[in-house]
Amino acid sequence: MAKITYVAHDGTERTVEAKNGMSVMEVAVNNSIPGIDADCGGACACATCHVYVDEAFLAKTGEQQEMEKSMLDFAENVQANSRLSCQIKVTDELDGLRVTTPESQH
Amino acid sequence: MQEGAGLSTQQTKDIVVVGAGQAAAQAAQSLRAGGYSGSLTIVGDESALPYQRPPLSKAYMKGEFDEERLYFKPAAWYKDQKIEVLLGTQATGIDRAARRVLLGHGGHLPYDALIIATGSRPRPMPTPGADLEGVHDLRTLADVERMRPQMVAGRRIVIIGAGYIGLEAAAVARQMDLEVTVIEMAPRVLARVTSPAISEFYTAEHRRQGVTILTSTLVSKLEGSAGKVSAAVLADGTRIPADMVLAGIGILPNEELARDAGIACSNGILVDRDARTSDPLVFAAGDCASRPLVHYGRTGRLESVHNAIEQGKLAAAAILGQPRPAEDCPWFWSDQYDLKLQIAGLSQDYDTLVVRGDPAARKFAVFYLRNGTLIAVDAVNSPPEFLASKKLIMSGAKLAPDVLSDTSTPMKDIAAQAAA
Secondary structure (H helix, E strand, O other), X not given: OEEEEEEOOOOOEEEEEEOOXXXXXXXXXXXXXXXXXXXXXXXXXXXXXXXXXXXXXXXXHOOOOHHHHHHHOOOOOOOOOEEEHHHOEOOHHHOOEEEEOOOOOO | OXXXXXXXXXXXXXXXXXXOOHHHHHHHXXXXXXXXXXXXXXXXXXXXXXXXXXXXXXXXXXXXXXXXXXXXXXXXXXXXXXXXXXXXOOEEEEEOOOOEEEEOOOOEEEXXXXXXXXXXXXOOOOOOOOOOEOEEOOOOHHHHHHHHHHOOOOOEEEEEOOOHHHHHHHHXXXXXXXXXXXXXXXXXXXXXOOOHHHHHHHHHHHHHOOOEEEOXXXXXXXXXXXXXXXXXXXOOOOEEEXXXXXXXXXXXXXXXXXXXXXXXXXXXXXXXXOOEOOXXXXXXXXXXXXXXXXXXXXXXXXXXXXXXXXXXXXHHHHHHOOOOOOOOOOEEEEEEOOEEEEEEEOOOOOOEEEXXXXXXXXXXXXXXXXXXXXXXXXXXXXXXXXXXXXXXXXXXXXXXXXXXXXXXXXXXXXXXXXXX
């Protein structure tokens, strides 16, 4: 289990409980966190679940695979801490994770 | 009705969504997100909450995760949003004069606006023996539950139809160590949806993985013993032993509810750009609807996640009188083995085909042009080609074949130059 805080573009925060093994995207969708569309449902096919990961947790969220990297290359407003949240698996280590959603997924 | 003119929000107190798939779930979600606070009921004939279908022929079929993870939203969400979900419930008719949906158990639901999102069903196989035990369709969770116990290493599965469903299932079955034979009536796999270049690549890949692929081949009957399927018999008499058979020969739109109520249908329930049917109070979304394909100057059905989401949003916005959401270029994906195929646009009617990259490297894209304009792409393990093309197709960009095939220029730069 991990507590994850989603910070909206306007600064609004929501903290929710996340089960291990779920993706950060799934947790967001199940909790109706705005700003994450996730049209493809987590298949790494659509690049609509872009988030910015809090620097302190960046290493713990794991390495980007090549697919994710090249998908992100086409997202808007990409930063060094950009990830596709469907590709981040929840673990105990991620307890306290903060991610910020971009203004738009398109 | 004027563009953007919704139904009077004051008078819209009851909205019914028939069907409980992706379009239905999206419409319900968009209605609530758009501020609709009246009664909202989803009527579904399956027993599960609205769920994602794409994983049924992919990761879920392999048993990689639980059923709950297929749900778009947990049960608590519907309760919280005051959305009533009537599962295991058939909608048997629409009384348009009285504005109500008739239910199988005898009750009815009144509506001020109705969204038909009844989806599609597998095209039934006319083949004798199709009713034998061990012959499957792949459309619902229940279908997968029936198939899974039979998908045991070493068993023989015959897959009839080499469309996306058939080939995805073939890949999963091979990964589970079944013996797999795919039988296709057309001269090549994926004939209805893509070019010979992509067909050849996937045929070679499946053969390399140990799948037997037979094209230009008709199954004349399925044989059984003790009521259970035991072989597929081909038109030339060849008998292919089978422990199970999967039919994936296309889908038919579930348009009967609309048609029987006098709503215009033609291979799908006809809708306008706002997902509105010939009855201004009735909308249709997803697989069951035939819609204007704005980037292609024609109408047609799209069997896809993108379409279900988009039309769900379009219907909700139209009902609420809100501006029409953006219409994206159609897009699709297919996972087979370690290959991710991402498709943007509709490639029918192309006059020029351009290959970028090397199929042997398992990372390449095929672009489709018509009169110099990019109309579609099939991108294998190539997200940049897919994502750039989505935008280029929507902008109607003209692109030279030698520019597209030049892998020394990154796709991002090609897109930027075309947009300039």
